[in-house]
Amino acid sequence: MFKILKYGFYDLMRSRWSYVYFFFYLALGFVLLFLNNDLSKAVITLMNVIIVLVPLIGTIFGVMYFYNSKEFTELLLAQPLKRTSIFLGQYLGVAGSLTLSFILGLGIPFVIYGLFESEAIYNFSLLLMTGAFLTLIFTALAFNIALNNENKIKGFGYAVLLWLFLAVIYDGLFLLSLVVFEEYPLDRFSLIATMFNPIDLSRILILLKLDISALLGYTGAVFKKFFGTNFGFLVSFSVLVLWSLIPIGLLARKARKKDF
């Protein structure tokens, strides 16, 4: 598996897109720091960008890579290699290189600006961690979609729809349900509903750490009570891990059965 990871990773590191992604975050980091002149504020602005953009890039990149490396996959399948290691290796190659571009691209400007002397380092680390998780999750989801759809156009369509649903529509439905059922106690429902969307979960995790949960009103208080504790943090962290592991498991299962 590590050999395939290595080749996939090298392949991507040589492709233009990893650099585009890297330089984009590099530029974003510098611009935000320059405009805000304040680490904490820059972190908040970054969060808003990351929460939407990282999943989108993970999804698009994952689908694109999978379809583009069809030949490579077929070449590997005829070699004495285990099927699951072929696909997991490819997945980790993509997710790994995306995560690396993301962490380096954002990390460098912040380190230069003096992150290590600042208190924002914890918030910033949390931001990078959730970003890394979102990359792992959405790349895995994208690989699943691509593996289940021979048709590229359909695969792309579903992938974009998935992103749109989790990044935008889910929130709309969530709010709508809060309005419709406002007469009922909703704190537990909102907590659970949040867990089912990795983007929401990441957003709330960061917002709570940044201590601007007052914006969230009553539900925010409930959330703070839950997420603010070590237990809450541990639960949300485990949910993010589950969100990564389940699609990877599905990927491995599908990979064993598919015809090429």
Next chain:
Amino acid sequence: MIDIQNLHKKFGNNQVLAGLDLDISEGGIFAILGPNGSGKTTLIKSILGMVVPNKGNILVQGQNVKNHWEYRQQINYLPQIANFPGNLSVKELIRMIKDLRQKPSEENTLLDLFGLRTFLDKKLVTLSGGTKQKVNIVLTFMFDSPLLILDEPTTGLDPASLIRLKTLINEEKKKGKTILITSHIMQFVEEMADEIVYLLEGKIYFKGNIEQLKSKTQQTDFERAIAAISEENV
């Protein structure tokens, strides 16, 4: 060498293999023939484990191939269409395959034989179809494995390279290897094959040598004999 029992494969509603039984003994050249869509490639891909059959067993050297991959160390496979990852160079591709298989290889004599030295640093996307096929052949023949599977090996080759390929195949045969070939070039098949396996509607319609085929179809010419089978079953 290869023992296939009651193999079934369906793609959607399309029953490609329908209870195929085949026994390939060790050593010699076996040509797998059949009209378009008769399941030749599906059969080959099932042996390689790229296609997962719905039913039936495939044993390669006595080992069931289902959920196994180690047996592929014994197989060299030449795919039908040489599609390689485009942004690798020929040299890198060869190095990668060597690294993945961890077997001694003799790519240098083959590279010389097909005059590929000048292409070593070229990216695979920039190569012509015929050159790609030569790279494909080098990758297939550079390892010493008891079973060779060649899917349309002659595609895109110029006459000189075709002669080299034939010599190469005959050398491997002399070493006692088992070679499976699919081809639509009947002249090539007639020249090379020891035995013909004719697939029709997902089953083995005929298995035997060329003489047997001629007498079965009452034809004196091999190409006509093959055509006669196809027409018989229209």
